[in-house]
Amino acid sequence: MKRFFVRVILALVSVVLLVQLWIFASLVWWRTQPVNTSMFMRIASWSEPSKPLQHHWRDYDNISNNFKRAVVAAEDGKFLQHHGFDWDGIQYALEKNEKSGEVVNGGSTISQQLAKNLFLFNQRSFLRKGQEAIATWMMERMWSKQRILEVYMNSVEFGEHIYGVEAASQYYFNRSAKNLSREQAAFLAALLPNPKYYQNNRNDAKFRFKQRFTLKYMRYSQIP
Numbered sequence: 001m002k003r004f005f006v007r008v009i010l011a012l013v014s015v016v017l018l019v020q021l022w023i024f025a026s027l028v029w030w031r032t033q034p035v036n037t038s039m040f041m042r043i044a045s046w047s048e049p050s051k052p053l054q055h056h057w058r059d060y061d062n063i064s065n066n067f068k069r070a071v072v073a074a075e076d077g078k079f080l081q082h083h084g085f086d087w088d089g090i091q092y093a094l095e096k097n098e099k100s101g102e103v104v105n106g107g108s109t110i111s112q113q114l115a116k117n118l119f120l121f122n123q124r125s126f127l128r129k130g131q132e133a134i135a136t137w138m139m140e141r142m143w144s145k146q147r148i149l150e151v152y153m154n155s156v157e158f159g160e161h162i163y164g165v166e167a168a169s170q171y172y173f174n175r176s177a178k179n180l181s182r183e184q185a186a187f188l189a190a191l192l193p194n195p196k197y198y199q200n201n202r203n204d205a206k207f208r209f210k211q212r213f214t215l216k217y218m219r220y221s222q223i224p
Helices: 001-029 039-047 067-075 087-100 108-117 128-142 147-157 165-173 182-191 195-200 205-220
Strands: 158-159
Touching: 001 087, 001 108, 001 128, 001 158, 001 165, 001 205, 039 182, 067 147, 067 182, 087 195, 108 147, 147 165, 158 165, 158 182, 158 195, 182 205
Parallel strands: none
Antiparallel strands: none
16 A cells, blocks of 8 residues: 555656646747647637637737737836736735635736736646746746747737737737737736636626726836
8 A cells, every 4th residue: 555655656756747847848938939729728628619719919018018018017017127926915815815705806916917817727726826836937948028928928818719919900900910009918918817708708897997907007017
């Protein structure tokens, strides 16, 4: 029996190490290569194979600065100041969630969100958060802030089977991500907490508030 448990533990450790190796190798490859898929994209494709994904990679310089500023204002105001984790933001989220009695604020940075989108499932658990932290730590040390923001903008979900800012720009405004106005950029950034819901509920009070908030504060955003 003891030998059996030792084998189980060794097998689990091996799986964990293989996952870390896969993440490390992916981050090395994606330092210079376009990221044309993510775990979230794969799951969407597997769950509804009859629906094609809308996704078009765009280099950093071919994305409007309006959107870069908007997404930082909406999702991670301290993006250039932290090293993957905004501890003040996490503490604020914990206090807000405790006061509300439910999860209303995640406190995740752009780097954490990207690590989850690229490698993990959208499922709340201590195991997933632990793996997210490891992937975030590796990413912050292997990629520049510009690369993190570039990949994030190209892989984040904006609606049903819509991934990346170029596909979102074409879907919502019929224009390139390079030509987004401030108002359009704020609209897209405001979608991010719950894109599938806000896609069909654009008059939702929370969505409208975040859109106004983003439009007001995006001018102060610091971007790479």
